[in-house]
Ligand code: SF4
């Protein structure tokens with residue numbers, strides 16, 4: 001299993017699937033997050049392996065420059 | 067996926083451009099694309115004195131970074147709104163901006179206008195008084211920020227005011243205005259708004275970048291930005307439209323870009339004209355800033371300002387530092403794609 005962290009939530013998905021499929025499984029819009037695996041930014045075709053540390057970064061931020 | 071230029075692992079795949087790039091080549095592409103947008107929309111030239119509105123979020127800090135790397139003279143303006151929530155939002159924002167300024171743009175000036183110090187109350191306080199506690203403070207906040215930006219730009223002789231709005235921001239507003247056929251707003255939505263009647267010239271150099279692109283640039287450059295949104299932005303209409311547009315984008319890559327770019331084209335061809343009977347502007351009888359109705363402007367009314375002196379801004383400017391420090395930092399943040407700070 002792979003653990004995916006997003007904000008303060010944790011999700012689990014099975015390993016050896018692409019990041020894009022993992023996002024689909026946990027219901028997160030791939031357009032709205034960046035994916036980091038072991039602290040590196042990656043594209044969503046990357047295959048997640050057992051032991052990977054997967055963290056999502058929300059792309060929306062700010063609000064006070066509007 | 068591999069970088070198109072060097073074949074190392076890509077950090078981003080931009081399906082709408084059919085382009086995947088590694089951290090180093092993405093950074094270059096992003097800076098070059100900004101320069102192309104500045105030229106395409108004739109935003110400003112090398113002599114411009116640019117004031118960048120910085121919030122502490124990824125877009126505005128990335129903008130300050132890119133303009134500096136492109137060799138433009140740009141200073142920052144931070145407006146302290148006094149919005150804390152559970153996350154000390156305003157305090158956290160100022161701390162990040164000061165760190166960024168010292169490390170990345172030490173030769174630039176950071177103007178800090180604290181609303182409570184300047185006008186006596188925080189944004190949530192004045193908003194509560196004006197709406198009797200109903201609704202969000204965004205109307206009071208927007209009015210105050212626009213006023214302060216225009217006024218400071220004029221008082222300190224800046225020729226351009228630059229904001230970090232990205233394509234997702236612009237497309238969300240466009241969708242909102244289109245669904246309501248707000249033709250007046252549509253006529254005025256543009257990458258450049260010319261200066262008029264004491265209002266500063268406004269530009270949005272990031273208007274062609276997707277939000278995920280500005281976020282990626284901030285991470286690739288190691289910019290330590292405020293990850294949280296303003297507590298009042300959570301669940302607002304703009305975010306709702308961003309979510310809808312992203313659903314569309316997933317089904318049809320490039321949909322957001324086309325929606326916005328084709329609008330700009332139609333606008334340039336004259337499909338959205340400002341109404342002929344342009345409302346005449348008057349000078350506010352207290353502060354002199356332009357306003358649509360005779361008498362006091364909306365800002366002076368809301369803040370109950372009655373003398374010209376009390377409308378003036380007292381910005382605390384950080385003194386200029388030497389260029390050598392700057393070079394070190396350029397090297398330090400050069401091509402790191404490590405995001406351990408998150
Ligand atoms: S979301 Fe926050 S920063 Fe933006 S207008 Fe509303 S109160 Fe101001």
Ligand SMILES: [Zn+2]
Nearest residue numbers: 069072088091
């Ligand atoms: Zn490369």
